[in-house]
Amino acid sequence: MAxxxxxxxxxxxxxxxxxxGRILCEHLLDxxxxxxxxxxxxxxxxHERYRHFQVDxxxxxxxxxxxLALRQEFPVLHLLINNAGVLTAQHALILAAxxxxxxxxxxxxxxxxxxxxxxxxxxxxxxxxxxxxSSMAVSLEPVGxxxxxxxxxxxxxxxxxxxxxFAPFQITVNTLAISAIATDMLSHLPEERIRExxxxxxxxxxxxxxxxxxxxxxxxxxxxxxxxxxxxxxGGVH
Ligand SMILES: NC(=O)c1ccc[n+]([C@@H]2O[C@H](COP(=O)([O-])OP(=O)(O)OC[C@H]3O[C@@H](n4cnc5c(N)ncnc54)[C@H](OP(=O)(O)O)[C@@H]3O)[C@@H](O)[C@H]2O)c1
Numbered sequence: 394m395a396x397x398x399x400x401x402x403x404x405x406x407x408x409x410x411x412x413x414g415r416i417l418c419e420h421l422l423d424x425x426x427x428x429x430x431x432x433x434x435x436x437x438x439x440h441e442r443y444r445h446f447q448v449d450x451x452x453x454x455x456x457x458x459x460x461l462a463l464r465q466e467f468p469v470l471h472l473l474i475n476n477a478g479v480l481t482a483q484h485a486l487i488l489a490a491x492x493x494x495x496x497x498x499x500x501x502x503x504x505x506x507x508x509x510x511x512x513x514x515x516x517x518x519x520x521x522x523x524x525x526x527s528s529m530a531v532s533l534e535p536v537g538x539x540x541x542x543x544x545x546x547x548x549x550x551x552x553x554x555x556x557x558x559f560a561p562f563q564i565t566v567n568t569l570a571i572s573a574i575a576t577d578m579l580s581h582l583p584e585e586r587i588r589e590x591x592x593x594x595x596x597x598x599x600x601x602x603x604x605x606x607x608x609x610x611x612x613x614x615x616x617x618x619x620x621x622x623x624x625x626x627x628g629g630v631h
Pocket of ligand 1: 477480
């Protein structure tokens with residue numbers, strides 16, 4: 394088999410079971426990578442180079458235990474994509490505190506917990522790429538997304554600080570803010586609302602898998618070693 398873009402690389406994708414995470418896993422596997430997937434549920438696909446770990450990224454003890462277990466088999470990690478996320482889109486006046494807390498814990502605390510454990514393994518390789526999946530909601534600030542958008546904005550800030558902290562280990566940290574793509578997350582939102590948001594974009598269409606993969610490959614590339622603390626928006630949002 395011809396060498397792929399990720400041959401010889403070990404990648405960790407959070408939220409690997411469905412949606413964007415699954416698209417990411419399939420691409421990394423197609424391109425020769427070994428992929429570790431984190432999600433709360435069981436694996437939804439099998440591959441000889443895919444290992445699934447059932448873990449809630451917001452549970453600090455569970456994240457640490459999982460890394461303790463996986464580092465026996467995978468002492469080195471090259472790529473982390475913090476993709477797991479949850480969205481409850483509701484006006485602030487009716488958003489339950491529990492739902493707000495779950496978003497903060499999954500969308501912000503989770504990437505913090507996973508990134509620092511992953512960085513320890515990347516430090517061993519003296520090479521690493523961390524990519525955080527954010528959202529156009531940071532820029533558009535849609536009604537109903539107060540906590541979600543704030544978490545995603547925080548993800549950029551957190552990533553930018555980590556970019557400084559991890560630079561001495563040749564680890565870059567960048568953020569990809571994606572626009573609407575058809576997944577379970579999107580299916581919970583009113584169709585009319587999504588159509589309006591998509592129509593308002595400078596490039597008024599849904600994101601496709603390759604729009605996302607193109608940027609992932611760019612940030613993950615060997616050639617992107619001088620590129621860190623950057624946020625890239627899809628669809629012309631800025
Ligand atoms: N779809 C869009 O239009 C869109 C737009 C902008 C940004 N985004 C961002 O893109 C990312 C992926 O979204 P998606 O649309 O693919 O969502 P999705 O279809 O709802 O899938 C979310 C994935 O995350 C996992 N997950 C959720 N909470 C988790 C937790 N606490 N610990 C571990 N895994 C967890 C889920 O698996 P389990 O349920 O098994 O845990 C699932 O695999 C998210 O960060 C989202 O905010 C999406």
